[in-house]
Amino acid sequence: MKLTKRKREVLRTKFGGCCAFCGSDLPARGWHVEDIGEVYVDDGIAPVCTECHSSRGNASPEAFRSMLAEQVERAERHSINFRTALRFGLVSPTLTPVKFWFERCIAERSESTSVSSLNISSAA
Structure with missing residues (x-):
């Protein structure tokens, strides 16, 4: 997705x-x-690091979540280094x-919005 430099920086800032x-x-x-879809974030677009971009491929956020959840089991099964680190x-x-x-x-954001609305209503 092609965005101007300014829009890219606004997007990056939106996610801290x-x-x-x-x-x-x-x-x-x-x-x-x-x-990633408007179901997940406003406007449907998000900034993603190169590592997550590579790991995720074209998987949906839910499919990516499932892939990540399997990582420990996969590492335990296939990596002697991981099993050694576990033992120690x-x-x-x-x-x-x-x-x-x-x-x-x-x-x-929703917590801070509800806190500020509480402050406004309690001040009235």
């Missing part, structure tokens, strides 16, 4: 300068604009559901 999926800091250049307590798998950065941003 972070990848919409993993939340890592985005450089000024070298990240992707992806259409260097890593520990968790059963935390995958929550994308854009979901956390939306939750924070």
Whole structure:
């Protein structure tokens, strides 16, 4: 998706300068604009780091979430390095559901909106 420099920067700022999926800091250049759908974010487009862009491919956010949820099991099955790190307590798998950065941003915005509306109504 082609955007002007200004629109790209506005999009990047909208997500706090972070990848919409993993939340890592985005450089000024070298990240992707992806259409993830209006179901997920306003306007349907989001900034995505090169790592998430490569990992996700053309998967929907829900399919990407499923792919990520399988990573620990896959690493345990196929990686001697991961199994060694597990044995020595260097890593520990968790059963935390995958929550994308854009979901956390939306939750924070709605919380701050409801807090500010509470402040406005209590001041009246």
